[in-house]
Amino acid sequence: MSHGNKEVFSCRGIKLCVDWFRARGHKEITVFVPKWRKESSRPDNPVKDQEILYELERERLLVFTPSRLVGGKRLVCYDDRYILRLAAENGGIVVSNDNYRDLAQESPEFRKVVEERILMYSFVNDRFMPPDDPLGRSGPTLDNFLRVRRIEPPLPCPYAKKCTYGAKCKFQHPERGAQPHKTVTERLVEHAQRQLQARSASELSPELIK
Numbered sequence: 517m518s519h520g521n522k523e524v525f526s527c528r529g530i531k532l533c534v535d536w537f538r539a540r541g542h543k544e545i546t547v548f549v550p551k552w553r554k555e556s557s558r559p560d561n562p563v564k565d566q567e568i569l570y571e572l573e574r575e576r577l578l579v580f581t582p583s584r585l586v587g588g589k590r591l592v593c594y595d596d597r598y599i600l601r602l603a604a605e606n607g608g609i610v611v612s613n614d615n616y617r618d619l620a621q622e623s624p625e626f627r628k629v630v631e632e633r634i635l636m637y638s639f640v641n642d643r644f645m646p647p648d649d650p651l652g653r654s655g656p657t658l659d660n661f662l663r664v665r666r667i668e669p670p671l672p673c674p675y676a677k678k679c680t681y682g683a684k685c686k687f688q689h690p691e692r693g694a695q696p697h698k699t700v701t702e703r704l705v706e707h708a709q710r711q712l713q714a715r716s717a718s719e720l721s722p723e724l725i726k
Contacts, residue, residue: 518613519639520564525553527568529639533611534577536644540662546602547578548595554580600626609633609662611646635661 519529530547537545549569557563572578581595596619603610604625613636620630637646650661673679673687 518637519642520562524562524564527563527565528642529644530578531565531568531572532639532642532644533637534572536646542662544606544608545577546608547572548581548598549578550592550595551580551583552590552592597622600629603629603633609635611635611637613637 517523517525517529519532520526530549534545534547553563553569554566555561555563557566569578573580579598581593581598583590583592585591596614596616599610599612600616600619602608604623610629610633612634614634616626616630616634620627632651635646635650637644639645646658648658649655650658655661671687673685673689676689679685679687679689
């Protein structure tokens with residue numbers, strides 16, 4: 517939409533962006549586009565140079581996020597969540613002028629991507645132009661910002677549910693989900709603190725409790 521002057525979905529704008537990264541030598545590039553953008557151009561949904569989408573898909577550079585029609589109503593998956601999830605998993609940067617405020621609150625991983633790995637951009641006619649200082653004047657240069665950063669997923673914990681390291685464990689615990697897991701010692705300390713607080717409160721006069 518930026519390349520189409522916010523009036524038309526310009527597929528050429530996507531290609532200009534992809535070509536800019538290719539020229540820099542980047543190999544792992546993924547474009548996410550909602551599946552409904554495959555539909556023919558209409559006055560309420562103008563699309564230009566749509567064949568570029570299929571060209572990028574054939575080159576395995578573009579992925580259409582799913583959507584379907586149910587009873588005449590379109591069900592659309594949130595493509596922004598796909599973008600942030602992939603960036604969080606592989607250490608990638610996100611090319612976008614979106615602030616992602618809603619998704620930044622979903623997880624620490626998403627928030628880290630939003631705060632540290634969003635690359636804004638502008639189009640000057642047919643020229644894709646990201647800033648030389650993506651994170652501000654005091655931040656890294658564009659070259660440093662785009663350096664490859666590998667994130668290896670942690671191995672499963674050999675102790676599984678019997679692990680007593682809690683949140684300090686360096687291994688992965690799928691059964692814990694996104695919530696930090698506390699050690700037995702940490703839980704005992706918290707229990708003792710709660711008992712102490714309850715005992716102290718019971719010793720206070722009614723006037724102080726009010």
